[in-house]
Amino acid sequence: xTQITDRNGKPYEVDQKEVRQLEYICELVRQDIxxxxxxxxxxxxxxxxxxxxxxxxxxxxxxRLDPTNPKWLDRDRFILSKGHGAVGLYSVFAERxxxxxxxxxxFESLGTRLQGSVDSxxxxxxxxxxxxxxxGLSVSLGIxxxxxxxxxxxxxxxxxxxxxxxxxxxxxxxxCAAKYKQDNLLAIVDWNGLQGGVxxxxxxxxxxxxxxxxxxxxxxxxxxxxDIAALLxxxxxxxxxxxxxxxxxxxxxxxxxxxxxxxxxEWHGGNVTRPLYEQAMSEINARLDALSDYAExx
Amino acid sequence: xxxEKASLRxxxxxxxxxxxxxxxxxxxxxxxxxxxxxxxFFMNEYPERTIEVGIAEQNMIGVATGLAMMGxxxxxxxxxxxxxxxxxxxxxxxxxxCQTNVRIIGAYAGIFTGAQGATQQMISDTAAMRSMPNxxxxxxxxVHEIRAVLHYAVEHIGPLYIRIGRDSWPxxxxxxxKFELGKGVWLREGSDVVLMNSGVLLPxxxxxxxxxxxxxxxxxxxxxxxxxxxxxxxxxxxxRNVGAIVTLENHNVxxxxxxxxxxxxxxxxxxPVEFIGLQNVYAESAPNDDLSEKYQLTAPWVAAAxxxxxxxxxxxxxxxx
Numbered sequence: 099x100t101q102i103t104d105r106n107g108k109p110y111e112v113d114q115k116e117v118r119q120l121e122y123i124c125e126l127v128r129q130d131i132x133x134x135x136x137x138x139x140x141x142x143x144x145x146x147x148x149x150x151x152x153x154x155x156x157x158x159x160x161x162r163l164d165p166t167n168p169k170w171l172d173r174d175r176f177i178l179s180k181g182h183g184a185v186g187l188y189s190v191f192a193e194r195x196x197x198x199x200x201x202x203x204x205f206e207s208l209g210t211r212l213q214g215s216v217d218s219x220x221x222x223x224x225x226x227x228x229x230x231x232x233x234g235l236s237v238s239l240g241i242x243x244x245x246x247x248x249x250x251x252x253x254x255x256x257x258x259x260x261x262x263x264x265x266x267x268x269x270x271x272x273x274c275a276a277k278y279k280q281d282n283l284l285a286i287v288d289w290n291g292l293q294g295g296v297x298x299x300x301x302x303x304x305x306x307x308x309x310x311x312x313x314x315x316x317x318x319x320x321x322x323x324x325d326i327a328a329l330l331x332x333x334x335x336x337x338x339x340x341x342x343x344x345x346x347x348x349x350x351x352x353x354x355x356x357x358x359x360x361x362x363x364e365w366h367g368g369n370v371t372r373p374l375y376e377q378a379m380s381e382i383n384a385r386l387d388a389l390s391d392y393a394e395x396x
Numbered sequence: 397x398x399x400e401k402a403s404l405r406x407x408x409x410x411x412x413x414x415x416x417x418x419x420x421x422x423x424x425x426x427x428x429x430x431x432x433x434x435x436x437f438f439m440n441e442y443p444e445r446t447i448e449v450g451i452a453e454q455n456m457i458g459v460a461t462g463l464a465m466m467g468x469x470x471x472x473x474x475x476x477x478x479x480x481x482x483x484x485x486x487x488x489x490x491x492x493x494c495q496t497n498v499r500i501i502g503a504y505a506g507i508f509t510g511a512q513g514a515t516q517q518m519i520s521d522t523a524a525m526r527s528m529p530n531x532x533x534x535x536x537x538x539v540h541e542i543r544a545v546l547h548y549a550v551e552h553i554g555p556l557y558i559r560i561g562r563d564s565w566p567x568x569x570x571x572x573x574k575f576e577l578g579k580g581v582w583l584r585e586g587s588d589v590v591l592m593n594s595g596v597l598l599p600x601x602x603x604x605x606x607x608x609x610x611x612x613x614x615x616x617x618x619x620x621x622x623x624x625x626x627x628x629x630x631x632x633x634x635x636r637n638v639g640a641i642v643t644l645e646n647h648n649v650x651x652x653x654x655x656x657x658x659x660x661x662x663x664x665x666x667x668p669v670e671f672i673g674l675q676n677v678y679a680e681s682a683p684n685d686d687l688s689e690k691y692q693l694t695a696p697w698v699a700a701a702x703x704x705x706x707x708x709x710x711x712x713x714x715x716x717x
Contacts, residue, residue, distance in 0.1 A: 175465075219494060219495075225465070226461075226465075226490065227489060227490075227493055228489075229489075232454075233454075233485075234458075236457070236458020236462070237461045237490055238462060239458065239462060240458060240460060240461055240462015240463045240466070241462035241466055243447070243459065243463060244462060244465070244466025244467070244468055245466060248467075254462075266454070267454040267455060267458065267486070270449070270452035270454055271458060273450065273452070273455075274449050274455050274459065278447075
């Protein structure tokens with residue numbers, strides 16, 4: 099059991115019950131993702147499923163937000179730089195009560211607020227339109243700098259894909275964030291080892307990855323990315339780091355929670371047919387049943 | 397013609413300093429070229445409101461976006477080449493698509509960059525910037541226009557790109573100069589042909605009108621700093637009443653100000669247009685005067701273009717009658 103405090107300094111403990119409750123929510127989010135992909139007939143399944151625990155811990159525990167006012171000035175800011183994880187983020191919004199659950203069915207259809215890549219022009223809960231990769235960290239940095247200038251206790255969060263960090267823009271931002279000692283900036287890399295249609299090892303090597311970020315002046319935490327307690331602890335630790343930004347390298351599994359998708363390059367996107375949908379839902383439902391004692395949250 | 401001259405980049409630097417005193421939430425973001433673009437005036441007075449990102453223009457645009465989202469008015473200031481297309485994708489998504497209040501200053505726009513050659517020149521930024529749906533694009537002609545446009549910039553809501561030159565350059569206007577977005581201004585009425593200028597070639601237009609007058613040709617001059625939005629009403633009036641146009645810009649003629657004028661004309665009153673600017677070529681290292689002459693930007697070339705436009709119009713009219 100780890101002693102941690104929330105954003106408001108209120109002490110709480112990561113106990114088994116809370117972890118299980120968040121795990122339960124994660125499975126509801128996975129249900130939403132699968133429902134959306136099946137009904138719409140397309141979407142980025144793998145990149146959304148690998149994000150679930152990261153997003154649920156952020157939106158249910160870490161981020162300071164006002165569920166009735168997306169543009170509350172003192173909110174923490176979160177940018178999903180890997181904009182193609184859209185279905186994952188929208189599903190978390192739905193479970194958090196920020197958008198109606200039935201709106202998920204409009205994903206990628208004409209006039210929807212739920213654009214194929216997350217889009218702040220259409221949906222106020224999204225801070226920044228992304229999808230052209232490598233841009234989110236710079237904007238998160240600008241937000242963090244602005245918050246510090248205003249003397250506000252606002253934290254700026256950014257999730258990037260691992261492949262995304264091949265973009266030069268990311269390293270420009272990394273260099274700059276360290277120079278300006280931006281300790282209210284937390285980057286998270288969804289390190290699932292797969293990208294587009296291929297395994298990352300066919301790409302120019304990014305190793306030694308941790309050492310690169312450290313050399314750029316960042317505090318680096320390696321965290322199992324589907325471990326709720328570990329993520330909550332990491333967010334807490336990041337808040338204790340002073341005078342440098344922190345990055346969590348979250349080791350995840352692409353397609354996590356749907357056995358036939360896990361760690362499969364072909365499930366970066368793809369069409370979920372009825373039998374595949376039913377198989378996925380039965381796997382998710384089995385886990386929900388096992389966690390049913392923790393269905394009541396907050 | 398003898399012109400009084402004043403430095404365009406010093407006008408940029410001094411106006412930013414002046415605005416700093418008026419607009420407390422204004423920030424200047426540098427990408428290494430602080431003394432080249434004269435943001436040193438601002439940073440010496442307001443170091444706490446100056447941000448240095450290094451030679452990293454993509455990050456510069458992203459950081460400016462984040463700061464704008466937090467209520468600041470960021471001016472990103474570097475060479476037009478790097479300010480515009482080095483970070484074009486970041487500008488497209490973070491600034492233009494999201495309609496963020498970032499002001500992008502493209503200094504050293506065009507080919508007059510102190511003989512540094514094609515790598516430091518920028519002749520396709522207008523084309524790139526004006527093709528972005530939400531972007532406002534302004535080109536500046538002299539120190540007074542620079543000052544007026546930058547004063548406008550702090551009031552502007554949304555994405556804004558401003559081209560500014562480098563060198564000591566003829567002063568055309570005076571302190572009374574007023575800038576109005578989307579409006580062209582007559583410097584001289586004319587019934588035979590109209591020279592439409594955007595940016596630093598304006599003195600050549602003025603000299604050309606005088607050359608033409610000597611041969612009995614009545615050439616009007618319109619100055620149009622606002623490339624987008626462009627003054628459609630004025631362009632249509634000129635097309636109806638005069639029917640022959642020369643456009644001038646320190647930019648490639650493909651996709652820039654001249655193209656913007658032509659787009660308006662073909663919708664309403666197609667009339668002959670001649671285009672002064674880089675004729676789909678890159679320039680090179682040389683003093684400004686040599687470049688102006690070689691790339692056919694000076695008054696005699698403008699006058700020749702005016703004669704061609706008039707001739708085409710007359711031919712067209714005689715065919716119709």
